[in-house]
Amino acid sequence: MKVLVIASDRLGAPSAATARAVTAGMQLGTVDLLAAGHASKDKGAAGRLLAGVEKVIHVTHADEFPPSTENLASLIARLAPGYRWILAVHDGFGADLIPRVGGLLATSPVTQVSAITDPVTLIRPVHAGQAMVRVVLERFPALLTIRPTAFPPAPMSSSPAPVMELECVQAVPSGRHEGFVSISSQRPDLSQAAIIVVGGQGLESSGSFAAVETLADRLGAAVGATRGAVDAGLASSDLQIGQTGRIVAPDLYIGLGVSGAIQHLAGIKDAKVIVAINHDPDAPLHAVADFSLVADLFDAAAHMGQILSKGIDIINLKHGTVR
Amino acid sequence: MRVLAAIKEVTDPAIPIHLFSEGPTLHREAVPGVINPFDEIALEEAIRLKEQGIAQEVMVVGAGPETWEGTLRTALAMGADRALLMRMDPGAQPLEVARGLAFCAREYACDLILMGRQGVDCDHGVTAPMTAGMLGWPQATFVSRIEFDQDRVTVMRSVEGGQERLQLSLPAVISVDLGLNTPRYASLPNIMKARAKPVEVLSQPRSQGVSWKIAAFLPPPARPAGRQVASVEELVEQLDRAGVLP
Ligand SMILES: Cc1cc2nc3c(=O)[nH]c(=O)nc-3n(C[C@H](O)[C@H](O)[C@H](O)COP(=O)(O)OP(=O)(O)OC[C@H]3O[C@@H](n4cnc5c(N)ncnc54)[C@H](O)[C@@H]3O)c2cc1C
Numbered sequence: 001m002k003v004l005v006i007a008s009d010r011l012g013a014p015s016a017a018t019a020r021a022v023t024a025g026m027q028l029g030t031v032d033l034l035a036a037g038h039a040s041k042d043k044g045a046a047g048r049l050l051a052g053v054e055k056v057i058h059v060t061h062a063d064e065f066p067p068s069t070e071n072l073a074s075l076i077a078r079l080a081p082g083y084r085w086i087l088a089v090h091d092g093f094g095a096d097l098i099p100r101v102g103g104l105l106a107t108s109p110v111t112q113v114s115a116i117t118d119p120v121t122l123i124r125p126v127h128a129g130q131a132m133v134r135v136v137l138e139r140f141p142a143l144l145t146i147r148p149t150a151f152p153p154a155p156m157s158s159s160p161a162p163v164m165e166l167e168c169v170q171a172v173p174s175g176r177h178e179g180f181v182s183i184s185s186q187r188p189d190l191s192q193a194a195i196i197v198v199g200g201q202g203l204e205s206s207g208s209f210a211a212v213e214t215l216a217d218r219l220g221a222a223v224g225a226t227r228g229a230v231d232a233g234l235a236s237s238d239l240q241i242g243q244t245g246r247i248v249a250p251d252l253y254i255g256l257g258v259s260g261a262i263q264h265l266a267g268i269k270d271a272k273v274i275v276a277i278n279h280d281p282d283a284p285l286h287a288v289a290d291f292s293l294v295a296d297l298f299d300a301a302a303h304m305g306q307i308l309s310k311g312i313d314i315i316n317l318k319h320g321t322v323r
Numbered sequence: 324m325r326v327l328a329a330i331k332e333v334t335d336p337a338i339p340i341h342l343f344s345e346g347p348t349l350h351r352e353a354v355p356g357v358i359n360p361f362d363e364i365a366l367e368e369a370i371r372l373k374e375q376g377i378a379q380e381v382m383v384v385g386a387g388p389e390t391w392e393g394t395l396r397t398a399l400a401m402g403a404d405r406a407l408l409m410r411m412d413p414g415a416q417p418l419e420v421a422r423g424l425a426f427c428a429r430e431y432a433c434d435l436i437l438m439g440r441q442g443v444d445c446d447h448g449v450t451a452p453m454t455a456g457m458l459g460w461p462q463a464t465f466v467s468r469i470e471f472d473q474d475r476v477t478v479m480r481s482v483e484g485g486q487e488r489l490q491l492s493l494p495a496v497i498s499v500d501l502g503l504n505t506p507r508y509a510s511l512p513n514i515m516k517a518r519a520k521p522v523e524v525l526s527q528p529r530s531q532g533v534s535w536k537i538a539a540f541l542p543p544p545a546r547p548a549g550r551q552v553a554s555v556e557e558l559v560e561q562l563d564r565a566g567v568l569p
Contacts (some may be wrong), residue, residue: 015483044364069452092482096464099417099449103456107539108418108534109449126446126545128538130340131349133540139534173550175461175489180487190562191483195569220569237467237481237502244361244501245441247485252567262339263443269543275558290549290565303555308568 001029001119004057004079004141006088006097007047010037010066014125016192016312017089019153020049024146026052026154027116028085032181034059034076034163035151036168037066037093059104059168069093070174073100075166080105094171102143109143110135114150128266132199148191157284160216183238185223190241193222195252196271200240201228202257203276209234211301212256218305224248226264256297260285277301324493325380325431328369328403329438329450330362331422332387332394336443358394361439364500367470367506369437370402377471380404382431386423388413392522400517411527416535421453424530428458428494435476436446436496438534440465451498461491464498 003025008015009256018033025031045058049237054067059075061067076097081088086101090112102109115123119189120137122144174302190196198213209223216223227234227242241248243263249270256277258264259294268274275288277300293300334354344350350411358366372378383403385391388411394407409423428436436455441448455462467486468479480487492499509517552558562568 026367039493068461070455073456088330090466092480092487095448096452100456100462102418102449102534103421106418106531108416108447108453110535111449113449121538123445126540127340127349127444128336128446128542132543134538134541135535136538137535139532142534172459173492175420175463175491175495178488178490180485181479181489189484190497195567197400203351230502237339237500238485243443243446252562253391262336269546273562273565274546274549286547286549286551288549291558291561292549293555294550295555298554299436304559307555307559 003029003031003085003086003087004083004085004192005031005033006076006094007035007037008089008091008093009035010050015089015091016153017148018047020051020148020151021087021089021146022050022154023151024113024116025085025087028087028119030054032057032083034079034111036072037124045160047165048160049156050162052156055159056163058162058163058165060165061168066177067168068174069096069100070172071168071170073097073104074171075168075243076101077104080141085140085144087140087144087146089148094145098143099219099289100146105141105143107139107141107143110143111145113146114143117162125266128262129269130262147247149247162223164216183236186221187216188220188240190222190224190246190248193220193250195219195221195254196224197221197246197254198224198226198258199229199256200226200258201232201234203229203234204232206298211298215254215256215305218308222254226258226261228259231247238282255289256283256301259283260288324372324378324434326369326372326378326381326396327424327428327431327433327436327465328362328366328381328383329436330383330385331359331396331399331439331442332356332391333359333442333444336542337358341412344466345539347537347539348500350564356391356394358372358397358438359442359444361441361443361499363439363506364501364503365437366398366401366403366500367504370452372471373404377437382407382427382433384409384424384427386411386420386527386561389524395522396510396517396520397514399511399520400513401507402513406520406522408522409527416533417447417449418534419527419530421450422531424450424454425457426528427525428454434493438498439533440498440500447475451496455496456497458494458523459494460494462496463491464487465500466497467500467502469503489507495525
């Protein structure tokens with residue numbers, strides 16, 4: 001049975017998350033990929049090479065670019081009878097689009113799917129990840145958004161999938177895109193980085209995020225923030241990790257001056273190794289961390305930077321450990 | 324302009340979930356209900372629009388059980404002009420809630436619907452776009468700034484990598500994010516006054532059935548127990564052993 005996967009590409013280049021959505025789609029059925037945004041400029045070429053994609057539906061736009069959620073949702077609702085599942089990444093595009101399709105088709109979507117048990121049984125978090133629910137689909141086509149961190153990217157294939165063209169017309173009153181203020185950074189993106197150094201409100205006393213940034217650069221890491229740090233004006237909201245920010249799954253997460261509120265933990269539980277550096281031994285992040293250091297964050301971050309720049313071997317010598 | 328501010332009552336998100344056993348319902352200790360924090364921001368924005376003379380009336384609507392009356396009165400105490408309870412089962416699915424809100428928006432000729440980006444209990448985050456789709460109105464989600472100019476509204480949406488600027492014409496549906504404003508506290512005199520105000524009650528439109536069923540609540544995946552390290556040196560050594568350093 002057929003799955004329509006919506007490429008996550010409205011505002012930018014085809015996102016790496018699209019390949020993860022294809023993996024989720026293949027756990028349900030056979031995948032058609034709808035490329036409506038940026039990817040449509042290359043006629044869906046990037047999506048054609050994702051293994052498992054049977055067909056790319058390349059959406060053209062006579063009237064507007066990037067396409068509006070409103071008109072795209074109407075187009076997808078018209079395609080819906082041909083599919084048993086319609087799926088997108090849970091991001092600023094997919095989480096905007098899929099529920100609107102739900103309004104048109106009179107179906108409540110299942111969002112932030114983190115595992116697919118079988119084609120009608122899905123797992124998703126609730127209460128900021130303090131519990132999971134097992135959901136059984138009852139109405140089709142079913143509408144889903146997935147957590148990209150929960151699915152590996154689909155591999156590339158050597159034989160490109162065929163392309164079908166479809167025009168998106170101005171059908172309903174819709175928002176007009178007036179621009180994008182991008183927060184560009186030289187550092188790795190939160191969704192890609194192997195290491196993330198996160199700063200919390202504990203940095204407020206220094207009036208800047210410098211301690212976090214210096215350590216991150218030493219490690220080649222991405223920088224993330226808590227809501228506390230965003231509210232304190234130390235970091236942009238784009239860097240916020242948690243229930244209502246980015247969901248991350250790096251190999252290493254280092255939290256500096258982060259208390260570990262439920263809403264923040266919601267975004268970091270898939271990290272392989274969690275490190276807490278906080279001078280309060282009762283901070284909840286210590287309880288979930290793999291390695292917890294009760295210390296002043298400024299001293300610890302500076303010291304860690306020094307050790308790393310000297311090289312790991314020196315420490316091993318000092319402690320007499322044999323590798 | 325009449326603004327419909329939709330609110331959901333949620334269990335206080337500041338209280339962690341302790342009592343927990345696997346099963347089709349979430350077993351936990353009784354926890355006080357509060358306005359969903361994101362809906363509180365939406366309501367605050369609606370009240371500010373009225374204070375600025377942009378909106379004439381703020382109608383707050385809760386689509387839920389009768390026990391939400393107290394939460395609706397809190398919304399009146401914050402500054403909503405009238406409160407409406409669209410009676411529904413506590414576990415009503417987003418489809419029913421969105422239908423209820425779309426019905427109210429039409430019935431009361433509202434020009435703008437404001438609500439939070441998601442309920443912090445179920446974390447669906449679907450009601451605003453579903454309602455907009457049903458009404459055929461333009462929508463903006465995850466909004467952290469709103470500016471009015473006549474019957475046009477320009478918003479900033481917080482998305483991956485930055486902020487999208489969108490212009491909508493009214494009527495429209497907007498879901499809000501943290502950072503838009505800081506909600507006020509209801510003053511004691513206003514809380515007293517709100518006790519005397521009516522909360523109108525409407526019955527739910529006939530149910531369209533469920534889209535899915537919750538088979539079970541499960542504990543979140545467990546993480547292995549961690550350990551305390553005594554020094555930065557020990558920390559770096561452990562991380563190096565774990566193979567997570569560059
Ligand atoms: C609806 C809603 C949604 C939310 N969504 C999110 C979300 O997505 N992401 C998120 O992060 N938060 C979110 N929050 C906010 C969350 O509840 C917490 O308020 C926030 O995460 C706290 O940030 P923090 O840990 O930086 O600050 P705090 O809780 O203030 O912690 C600061 C920590 O720094 C430590 N510290 C201070 N100085 C030092 C020092 N010199 N050395 C070492 N340690 C030090 C302190 O001991 C303390 O533990 C949300 C809240 C609500 C209501």
